[in-house]
Structure formats: C-alpha cells, structure tokens
Amino acid sequence: MNAKLSPGLVPDHAPGKLDAFWMPFTANRHFKANPRLLARAEGMHYWTPEGRQIIDGVAGLWCVNAGHGRREIAAAVAEQLNTMEYAPTFQMGHPLAFELASRLAELAPPGLDRVFFTNSGSESVDTALKIAIAYQRARGMGSKTRLIGREKGYHGVGFGGISVGGMVNNRKAFSAAMLPGVDHLPHTLDIEHNAFTRGLPHWGKHLANELERLIALHDAATIAAVIVEPISGSAGVILPPLGYLKRLREICDKNDILLIFDEVITGFGRTGKPFAAQTFDVTPDLMTTAKGLTNGAIPMGAVFAHRKVHDAFMQGPEQLVELFHGYTYSAHPAACAAALATLDIYAREDLLTRAAGVAPLWENALHALKGLPHVVDIRNFGLIGAVELEPRPGKPGTRAFEVFLKCFERGIMVRQTGEVIALSPPLIIEPAHITRIFEVLSEVIRETA
C-alpha cells in the first residue's frame, strides 16, 4: 500500500514551481519553503508523493466522513459525467436533483424538508441568511432584517458569513465591508469553569440569555435570525453548554426569530446522529450543510429549510420566481451523483450513527493526554476532539503549529487553529487508528517545549 507513487504523481516542487498557486488559509511562504504534499488516499490514510503513509485525523477538512477512495462515489460521478455533465436548474431540472433533495429531507430533523443546493459551506451560509431575511419580508415583517451571530463563530468566508462570524483574523481586513445590522452573542468557551470536561460542559447555559439582552437592545421586530454552529470547529472546537441550544430555541420562539444551525461540520454523522440538531434534540428553522454531503469528493452544499419558511415564499402569481437566488452549479449533476452514492454508503455502513459507539473509546484516549506539558484543556464530543495548549509568551499559535508539523512528520494529520489541535477523523476509524493517533500526539506534545 505504501509503495512509491509513479513519477507523474509527484509534483515538481523545485524552487519557484509552487509559486503560482496562492494557497487558501495557508502561510504561503512557509509552506512553499517546506511543502507538505498529499498525492493519494485510501480508507483512513493519505500518502505523500514519496510514499509516506499518513493517518488522516481530520477527514481531510472535516469532510471525508466515509473515508478515502470510495470507488462507488467515483463510479457514480463518472457515469453521470458520461451521461450528462451539466444541466441548469434555473427553470429546468434533472432527476438526480429531486431524488437527492427527497433523500436528504428523509434524513433531516422534523419539518426541515425543503432543500436548496449550493456548492460550499460559505454559500450555504450566505444562502440561509438571505432566505431568513427574504422570509421575514415575504410574510410582511420587512423590518426584521438584523442578524445575530456569535463571537468565535465560523460561517465561511462570504461577506454574510464573515459578518455573522466572530473570528477576528477573518474579519479585520474587511471591517468596512461587513453587512450592516449584525450583532453577536458571547462565545461559550470558558476554560476556567469547564476545563477537561468530557462531552458537553455543565457551566454556561445562562450565556444563551444574552440573546434576551440583544433583543432588549435592538427589539425583536428588527431581528430576522440567529445563527450558531451547534459545535464550532474552526475556532478550536467549542461545545454548547448543557441546555444552551434549547434555551436559544426558546428565546427565538418567544420572539418570533428564526434559528439557523450551521451544520457544515456537524452534519452527516459527526456527532453520532445524522445532524447535531437531532443529537441535541433542538430543531432549527434553517440548517446549513456541505462537506460530508459528498464525502468531500465533489464540492456541494445544501440548506435545509423548514417547510413553513419555504411555504411563505409560495404565494403570488405562480409563473413568477419566488426567490431571486441560486448558483449556476446548484444541484450540479455530478455533485448530486456523488451525494447520492455517499448517502448509500452512509446507510449501508451505518456511518451516520457510528460515531456514538466509538465516542467513549475516543474520549478516553483523548483525555489520557491530560497532564502533558502545556495542555490547558481537552474537549470532545462524538468523533470530535481538541487539545488546547498554553500559548508561548509573545508567540501565539507557534507551539500548536509546531505540534501540527511534527505530527505530520510522524505520520498523523491533525489540524491546528490558534492554540488548539483539532481532530475529526473519518467515521470509519478503528481502535488501532485511535491508539496510534494519540500515541504520536502525546509523544509530540511531550517533546514540544
């Protein structure tokens, strides 16, 4: 399996050859001086061009939930491309789009059975925000335009997403171009009260009441929607305190405000049920997804809308467009084929509930890192894990970045964000992979001053 790859698969990384690709969310100069390249993948593993095997501890980027190299997905995409590579979905349709929407509606929390297709998490978020505002207008509540996000939230990189998002580095260069009328709830990360909690923190439900304070400040008549990630990934795995999401739901209901769950990372089995909304038993009005929808094989996102939201648009003359929004590649045939094949795998292998069974082993292995040098917190839920390290004085993020680099050298791919090492492996993970991931991570943390 780890035989060397054919020379054609080895990119030429002689000086200058990597310059043209302006890499996203990457320290470009650092990377190009010392590239980390991936050339092949199968199951739980990547291989570098030199043939070095790497355990994938992050499902690519929280998306390859069924593991790599799924031939069924590749075959379905190839067949679709050979049959019809593209069809528009503006005033036209193709069968797979309708089939996929119906299959997704069956998986969704109750009532969220109308599906709008996008091509990424960022597009799903901006779509959901637009639907929320247009919904309020469609039902005669045009003053409800304000959006409430949360500090440390990550909702992709569109202007809507960074406006409701709360990660300073993603916002500061664009502060003059943010959406107007946005406010933020406080985040729920509190190491002082909750350090090393296994699963959901017990302290912090009251932070949901901050929504009441924002309502008192702005008035419910101006607020269209609240958007939160049930579990934040990008800001370093931030969990909802017990009862927090239910409390947000109650306050939204009381004040006639839509609740949007951004399930781009929590969707498709990450928390032990198809969606975190089901795991936490809180049903939002809109739910954004992407990533695991196609197992990362083809870009695609989907926004699930409650039928009441959808139906509010279905009025007026029938020949008129109800929502002036959509993408050339909404429900792209190849993406639909990939998603349907992915859903088949999830169903056949019970992957959307598998994380619940593996979680106790995962949690024990992760929390065994407690007590290692510089480890200030460990957080977990389902097949998600985070180890927070103490920052080096005056050099934020460098310790965690070094841990990430050393893990990669030793055959484990983790994700670093700020001071956090985040883990979100493919849902097919076996105990031996868990043992190896934490063996290496523990060794590396011990060695990193």
Ligand SMILES: Cc1ncc(COP(=O)(O)O)c(C=O)c1O
């Ligand atoms: C919660 C959440 N929303 C939105 C996004 C953006 O998704 P994409 O990178 O596909 O645009 C992400 C990406 O990690 C995410 O974690």
